[in-house]
Amino acid sequence: xxxxxxxxLIFSILCLSAAVLAETYEQSPFLIPESVPSVGELxxxxxxxxxxxxxxxxxxxxxxxxILSFETGLASPVSWTVQxxxxxxxxxxxxxxxxxxxxxxxxxQDFEKISVVLSGKAPAVQKRTQITVAKILQxxxxxxxxQTLRVIDLxxxxxxxxxxxxxxxxxxxxxxxxxxxxxxxxxxxxxxDVSMAESKLSDAxxxxxxxxxxxxxxxxxxxxxxxxxxxxxxxxxxxxxxEAKEKAEAASFxxxxxxxxxxxxxxxxxxxxxxxxxRGSFRRL
Numbered sequence: 001x002x003x004x005x006x007x008x009l010i011f012s013i014l015c016l017s018a019a020v021l022a023e024t025y026e027q028s029p030f031l032i033p034e035s036v037p038s039v040g041e042l043x044x045x046x047x048x049x050x051x052x053x054x055x056x057x058x059x060x061x062x063x064x065x066x067i068l069s070f071e072t073g074l075a076s077p078v079s080w081t082v083q084x085x086x087x088x089x090x091x092x093x094x095x096x097x098x099x100x101x102x103x104x105x106x107x108x109q110d111f112e113k114i115s116v117v118l119s120g121k122a123p124a125v126q127k128r129t130q131i132t133v134a135k136i137l138q139x140x141x142x143x144x145x146x147q148t149l150r151v152i153d154l155x156x157x158x159x160x161x162x163x164x165x166x167x168x169x170x171x172x173x174x175x176x177x178x179x180x181x182x183x184x185x186x187x188x189x190x191x192x193d194v195s196m197a198e199s200k201l202s203d204a205x206x207x208x209x210x211x212x213x214x215x216x217x218x219x220x221x222x223x224x225x226x227x228x229x230x231x232x233x234x235x236x237x238x239x240x241x242x243e244a245k246e247k248a249e250a251a252s253f254x255x256x257x258x259x260x261x262x263x264x265x266x267x268x269x270x271x272x273x274x275x276x277x278x279r280g281s282f283r284r285l
Contacts, residue, residue, distance in 0.1 A: 025137060025148055025149055025150035026147075026149055026150065027149065027150050028057075028138045028149035028150060028151045029057045029058070029059065029149075030056065030057045030059065030060040030063060030066070030108070030138065030140065030149070031054040031055075031056065031057065031060070031114065031136075031138060031151045032054060032055050032056075032057045033052055033053070033054050033151075033152055034052075034053045034054070034055060035052075035053075036052070036152065036154065037050045037051070037052060037154070039133055039154060039155075039156040040156070041156065041157045041158075041159060042122035042131075042156050042157070042158045042159070043122060043158070043159060043160055043161070044122050044123065044124045044125055044158055044159070044160040045121055045122060045124070045160075046121065046122040047119070047120075047121055048074055048118075048119065048120055048121065048122055048133065049117070049118070049119045050117070050118050050133065050134060050154070051115070051116070051117045051118075052115075052116050052134070052152065053085075053113055053114070053115045053116075054113060054114045054115075054116070054151065054152075055112070055113055056108065056111070056112055056113065060108045061108050061109060063108050063140055064107065064108065064109070065105055065106060065107045065108065066105070066106060066108065066138050066139060066140045066141075067103055067104070067105050067106075067138070067139040068103065068104045068105075068106060068136060068137070068138055068139075068151070069101070069102075069103050069135075069136065069137040069138075069139070070082075070097070070101065070102050070103070070104065070116075070134075070135070070136055071100065071101045071132060071134075071135040071136075071137075072100050072101075072118060072120060072132060072133060072134055072135070073100075073123065073131035073132040073133065074100075074118070074119075074120025074121060074122065074123065074131070074133065075120060075121045075122070075123040075124070076120070076121070077098065077119075077120065077121070078098055078099065078100055078118075078119070078120040079096070079097075079098055079117075079118070079119040079120070080095075080096065080097040080098070080099075080102070080116070080117070080118055081094065081095075081096050081115075081116070081117040081118075082094070082095040082096075082097075082104065082114065082115070082116050083095075083114070083115040083116075084106065084110060084111035084113075084114055085111055085112060085113040085114065085115055086111060086112055086113075087112040087113075089113065092110055092111050093110070093111075116134070116136070118133075118134050122158045123158060124160075125158045125159065125160065125163070126163075126218030126219075126220065127163055127215055127216065127218055127220065128157055128158070128159045128163055128167065129157065129158050129159075130155055130156070130157050130158075131155065131156060131157075131158055132153065132154070132155055133154045133155060133156050134152060134153075134154045135152065135153045135154070136150075136151040136152050136153075137149065137150060137151060138150075138151050160220075162220040162221055162224065163220045165220070165224050166211075166215055166220040166221075166223040166224040166227065167215070169211070169223070169224050169227035169228055169231070170208070170211055170212060170215065170223065170227045172227070172231050173204070173207075173208045173211065173227045173228075173230035173231045173234060174208065176204070176230075176231045176234035176235055176238070177201065177204050177205060177208060177230070177234045177237075179234070179238055180197070180200075180201050180204065180234045180235070180237040180238040180241060181201065183197070183237075183238045183241035183242055183245070184197050184198060184201060184237070184241045186241070186245060187241045187242070187244045187245035190245045192241075192244035192245050192247065193244055194240070194241055194244050196240045196244070197237045197238075197240035197241040197244060198237070199237075200233050200234075200236045200237035200240055201233075201234065201237040203233040203237075204230045204231075204233035204234035204237060205230075207226055207227075207229050207230035207233055208226075208227065208230040210226050210230075211223045211224075211226035211227035211230055214226055
């Protein structure tokens with residue numbers, strides 16, 4: 001993604017960092033994922049299903065029991081299937097839930113692995129938004145003190161067609177504005193009057209700012225239309241700059257021709273004067 005998409009990504013990372021600072025958990029050594037599923041960008045309403053299997057880590061049996069907390073930001077219908085497995089992957093117990101959040105107390109003497117299957121839909125969003133696809137925390141007790149550990153925290157971005165179109169339009173407007181800015185600088189260097197181009201560029205910049213504000217307010221359609229207007233204004237600014245540069249260069253060329261013509265005429269006059277002077281000298285001889 002281009003500049004605006006990059007700014008949104010940086011802003012999202014900063015927000016996520018702030019959340020992590022506010023709620024930091026150490027990774028659990030007692031439940032270890034065999035592999036972490038990769039979840040790309042989701043479209044609102046898209047069906048999502050993930051499966052994760054966790055192996056018990058060293059020392060898990062000494063815990064006795066622990067409490068697992070499950071959470072998802074997927075939309076209904078949400079379905080969790082949690083299976084406690086023995087060493088041969090045979091189910092010891094199966095738990096099914098249909099809520100976004102729930103807790104489950106497990107006895108680590110009863111299983112060797114845990115299989116978690118989660119299904120749901122990507123939620124509706126008004127702008128590109130990061131959600132928690134699956135988050136599992138484990139609370140363990142040691143000497144009467146409780147500690148909460150992170151088992152997995154899987155996140156993904158959710159978008160929709162209108163949001164993607166708006167972001168692309170904003171990115172295109174930024175490119176057109178940069179193109180117009182370069183053309184205006186070149187026209188200035190040629191001595192052109194760029195007042196009309198600068199006026200249109202200012203319009204484009206204001207429209208782009210409005211498009212970004214509309215996007216951040218959750219109005220993707222408004223952002224799309226305004227960003228397109230920003231692109232149109234930037235294109236006009238570019239055309240004005242090119243035209244102004246061409247006029248300035250043409251005027252400069254004409255001025256050079258006039259100067260060269262004047263120099264040539266003066267040279268001819270001087271030559272004629274010299275010739276006439278030489279003839280006068282010959283006659284006196």
